Amino acid sequence: MTAMSARRPRRRPTKWRPIVTGALAMAVAFVVFVVPFLFIALQAVKNRRDASRLNFAWPSEWQAWQNFRDVISERNYMLLLAYFNSTVITVGAVALLIVLAAMVGYVLQRRRSRLNGIVMALVLAGLMIPPAVVPTIWVLQGLGLFKTIHGMILIQVAYGLSFSVLLYRAFIATIPKELDEAAIIDGAKPLQVFFRVILPLLRPVTVTLIVVQSIAIFNDFTNPLYYLPGRENVTVQLTLYNFQSQFSSQMNLLFMNVLLVTIPPLIVFIFFNRQIVAGMTAGAVKG
Amino acid sequence: MAEVQLRGVSKSFGGLEVIKGIDLTVASGEFCVFVGPSGCGKSTLLRMIAGLEEVTDGEIRIGGRDVTDAEPSARGIAMVFQNYALYPHLTVAQNIGFGLSLARMPKAEIEAKVRAAADTLQLTHLLDRKPKALSGGQRQRVAIGRAIVRDPKVFLFDEPLSNLDASLRAEMRLEIADLHGRLDATMIYVTHDQVEAMTMADQIVVLNGGRIEQAGTPMELYRRPDTPFVAGFLGSPRMNLFNGDAARAMGTGVYGIRPEHVLLSPDRGRWQGRVRHVERLGADAIIYLDVPQLGELVARTGGDTTLGPGAQVWATPQDGAEHRFGG
Numbered sequence: 103m104t105a106m107s108a109r110r111p112r113r114r115p116t117k118w119r120p121i122v123t124g125a126l127a128m129a130v131a132f133v134v135f136v137v138p139f140l141f142i143a144l145q146a147v148k149n150r151r152d153a154s155r156l157n158f159a160w161p162s163e164w165q166a167w168q169n170f171r172d173v174i175s176e177r178n179y180m181l182l183l184a185y186f187n188s189t190v191i192t193v194g195a196v197a198l199l200i201v202l203a204a205m206v207g208y209v210l211q212r213r214r215s216r217l218n219g220i221v222m223a224l225v226l227a228g229l230m231i232p233p234a235v236v237p238t239i240w241v242l243q244g245l246g247l248f249k250t251i252h253g254m255i256l257i258q259v260a261y262g263l264s265f266s267v268l269l270y271r272a273f274i275a276t277i278p279k280e281l282d283e284a285a286i287i288d289g290a291k292p293l294q295v296f297f298r299v300i301l302p303l304l305r306p307v308t309v310t311l312i313v314v315q316s317i318a319i320f321n322d323f324t325n326p327l328y329y330l331p332g333r334e335n336v337t338v339q340l341t342l343y344n345f346q347s348q349f350s351s352q353m354n355l356l357f358m359n360v361l362l363v364t365i366p367p368l369i370v371f372i373f374f375n376r377q378i379v380a381g382m383t384a385g386a387v388k389g
Numbered sequence: 390m391a392e393v394q395l396r397g398v399s400k401s402f403g404g405l406e407v408i409k410g411i412d413l414t415v416a417s418g419e420f421c422v423f424v425g426p427s428g429c430g431k432s433t434l435l436r437m438i439a440g441l442e443e444v445t446d447g448e449i450r451i452g453g454r455d456v457t458d459a460e461p462s463a464r465g466i467a468m469v470f471q472n473y474a475l476y477p478h479l480t481v482a483q484n485i486g487f488g489l490s491l492a493r494m495p496k497a498e499i500e501a502k503v504r505a506a507a508d509t510l511q512l513t514h515l516l517d518r519k520p521k522a523l524s525g526g527q528r529q530r531v532a533i534g535r536a537i538v539r540d541p542k543v544f545l546f547d548e549p550l551s552n553l554d555a556s557l558r559a560e561m562r563l564e565i566a567d568l569h570g571r572l573d574a575t576m577i578y579v580t581h582d583q584v585e586a587m588t589m590a591d592q593i594v595v596l597n598g599g600r601i602e603q604a605g606t607p608m609e610l611y612r613r614p615d616t617p618f619v620a621g622f623l624g625s626p627r628m629n630l631f632n633g634d635a636a637r638a639m640g641t642g643v644y645g646i647r648p649e650h651v652l653l654s655p656d657r658g659r660w661q662g663r664v665r666h667v668e669r670l671g672a673d674a675i676i677y678l679d680v681p682q683l684g685e686l687v688a689r690t691g692g693d694t695t696l697g698p699g700a701q702v703w704a705t706p707q708d709g710a711e712h713r714f715g716g
Contacts, residue, residue, distance in 0.1 A: 284468070284475075286441070288487050298491075302478040303478055
């Protein structure tokens with residue numbers, strides 16, 4: 103290429119191009135994410151007959167409050183019990199996950215030993231190998247944890263641990279080792295080094311994990327279905343079964359239930375979404 | 390105040406021996422500088438004194454007490470790191486008082502001690518700030534404050550000034566020297582910068598390849614280096630060192646002469662050479678000569694020299710300033 107042709111100005115994208123592509127992206131996002139949500143909201147305020155048609159028609163009768171009360175009081179206020187159970191499982195599992203994963207990530211990153219390779223292989227296996235349901239139930243039964251809330255908490259911890267350990271390990275690599283050493287010289291015991299120096303510095307990753315894991319655990323449908331049967335053990339996602347049966351379905355109540363179940367994770371996400379991105383990329387690039 | 394004694398201290402990583410049997414005594418209240426090229430083991434040796442690295446063999450005594458296997462916090466030492474190692478989530482006051490709060494000292498007492506340390510280092514107005522809001526020099530002062538507040542018998546510095554720019558480095562050098570005068574504590578200081586070593590030390594320990602090459606006062610090492618390595622390491626520009634035929638002709642294995650001890654004359658002298666390059670530093674000038682018998686010879690002369698590239702001059706070593714090694 104000659105110097106002349108290299109200097110010729112390149113054709114600049116026209117002004118309207120970003121507007122069109124932007125509008126197109128917005129439209130796609132609207133159809134994929136917002137339309138289903140509006141559909142749910144619309145069905146949730148209809149009466150039973152209107153809702154069973156499952157269309158976008160305007161409701162002939164608005165009965166949002168009625169549907170709300172029906173959903174809450176269904177089966178002796180089962181939804182409230184489900185909220186309680188789900189909250190206990192989510193809070194318990196996430197708290198355990200954070201402390202355990204941060205500790206494992208810390209030791210894996212800081213202490214060089216021959217076991218590191220084996221432990222890392224196990225952590226990766228946890229990500230790659232899908233869990234087998236029936237053997238897990240055998241184990242739970244053997245430990246007396248089947249059909250118990252704390253058994254469910256341990257299951258969720260086990261499923262989330264690999265991902266969390268990897269995230270923590272990558273982030274801890276960016277914290278200079280001299281900080282640990284300064285703390286040791288200041289007289290900190292190993293647990294104090296971890297809890298007073300390292301853990302506070304892991305905040306970005308911790309916030310990310312709290313959000314990602316609590317949404318995943320709160321929204322989990324299949325695992326409580328397998329490992330936590332029993333009326334008094336119901337979790338929010340399982341209450342959806344209340345309104346769907348072989349012969350009759352109450353679509354308006356089902357969708358009201360969906361709406362109520364969606365709200366807590368949505369609130370968490372809206373408040374924390376910026377920090378999630380910060381934590382996800384933390385440790386990806388050093389410095 | 391305490392004496393630090395190393396007896397036959399060595400350290401191996403796997404099969405690699407990085408510290409090879411070091412015997413050294415740092416007198417109480419002395420400012421001792423470990424200096425050497427990178428990879429010579431100076432930082433490792435300091436970390437062994439701090440207790441951050443295990444000692445493979447030998448014994449470390451601080452204040453007469455054997456601390457070879459003691460915890461770092463039980464050795465009566467404090468350490469200042471190259472990258473400051475301040476706790477980013479704590480304020481300056483909390484950083485300085487961290488060790489005291491770990492020791493569960495009463496709050497009022499911690500505050501008083503932190504304030505006293507901050508006064509010494511002119512940090513009082515910064516006590517509520519986080520480390521990220523401080524400049525490099527201020528961070529280094531906080532790191533020193535964290536060391537002072539522990540009231541240690543021995544201060545350990547691991548290249549504390551290498552992250553600072555040149556003017557700040559000169560300032561902090563003076564400040565650390567002042568601090569040493571005021572606290573009268575034993576200090577061990579690691580650096581690769583021979584200017585820091587020469588200006589601050591009571592005793593310089595030159596390390597090379599995990600061994601002590603030579604130890605002594607700065608001027609002792611400058612005037613009477615035991616080995617070509619020490620001779621070449623201290624002094625700037627470095628000593629002219631010649632081996633091979635040039636040295637054999639002068640009846641020695643390695644012949645050395647410092648640039649400041651090379652006298653230049655337009656008409657007579659021992660070696661004739663041609664000026665290749667002149668570096669003017671203001672007060673003095675560094676002359677690079679091509680001398681047929683020797684190779685390159687560097688000389689230091691007054692800043693007002695009129696010599697320019699291509700000029701023919703005669704060079705003569707000053708009487709009594711020549712060094713002969715392994716002759």
